């Protein structure tokens with residue numbers, strides 16, 4: 001059986017068709033301006049209603065005359081085909097329309113914009129980019145074309161071009177995109193670091209901070225570069241900036257801060273710094289770090305962790321506590337504790353470590369651009385608290 005015209009097509013088609021006929025005069029295919037609805041257009045609609053989209057497209061493309069309503073109908077159908085994933089049909093309609101000499105400037109720009117979207121969807125990135133680039137310089141579609149260009153450059157990881165298009169977008173009146181531009185500089189810094197150009201990577205991370213002083217990622221990159229270069233004190237300074245930028249990222253700095261503080265002989269300052277943060281966030285960062293230091297010095301932090309967990313229960317503290325508890329000598333008790341540890345490990349592994357504040361995705365890794373909703377800087381460390389059930 002032929003794929004029936006499902007609701008997605010019938011409803012908008014009905015609207016487009018009704019609108020088209022209204023524009024033409026509802027009693028007959030005679031237009032208000034006296035011109036007749038072309039037989040090809042009517043035949044195209046007939047094929048659509050009879051569930052034969054290929055014939056419908058062929059009929060529409062044969063239409064020799066196009067008034068503004070017919071152009072609108074072509075565009076609407078093209079977009080519908082693309083949204084349904086039938087990009088080849090969308091492309092045929094939009095390409096044929098773009099070749100018409102009788103379109104107004106606005107209609108031609110819209111057609112070319114839709115064509116660009118088709119190319120993008122079909123994976124023909126170069127052709128999409130070329131069209132969006134042409135449209136981005138002037139006209140009604142300058143803003144959406146620049147937005148589309150940015151998306152193209154992000155997909156191709158052309159960060160400098162994404163920066164340039166972002167600046168142009170702001171210049172045509174869109175909201176400033178400092179946050180995104182800072183992320184692009186961070187991407188460039190990562191590329192420079194991967195190419196073993198630490199100096200350039202550091203310069204680019206600094207550039208990211210100039211764009212967006214709240215860019216946590218830039219300080220994390222800087223700290224890593226400084227630590228790799230053997231400058232633990234500079235790395236500590238960069239890491240200490242993070243809580244002021246975004247207190248939710250504290251869990252990301254504990255490990256590197258501990259490492260660098262040990263190297264620089266600044267453990268007391270480190271603990272004091274984390275204690276101050278704990279007062280603000282209840283992240284338990286200082287407790288975890290203290291327990292880690294106790295372990296390094298051969299002291300079991302069991303009692304200390306139990307006390308801290310009771311005061312402020314969190315998944316991380318529970319996990320640490322369970323690992324620190326001595327196995328009882330009683331075999332049954334020891335087996336029970338081992339099972340409990342394993343169960344907790346499984347539950348903890350299934351828990352999302354991060355959360356996207358924009359779409360709610362719970363990834364296991366820290367992404368600077370959400371893989372689902374494509375927002376920059378929306379993924380943050382997930383709340384670690386164990387909230388007691390109420391009622």
Ligand SMILES: [Zn+2]
Pocket residue numbers: 356357358359360361370371372373374375378
């Ligand atoms: Zn998201």
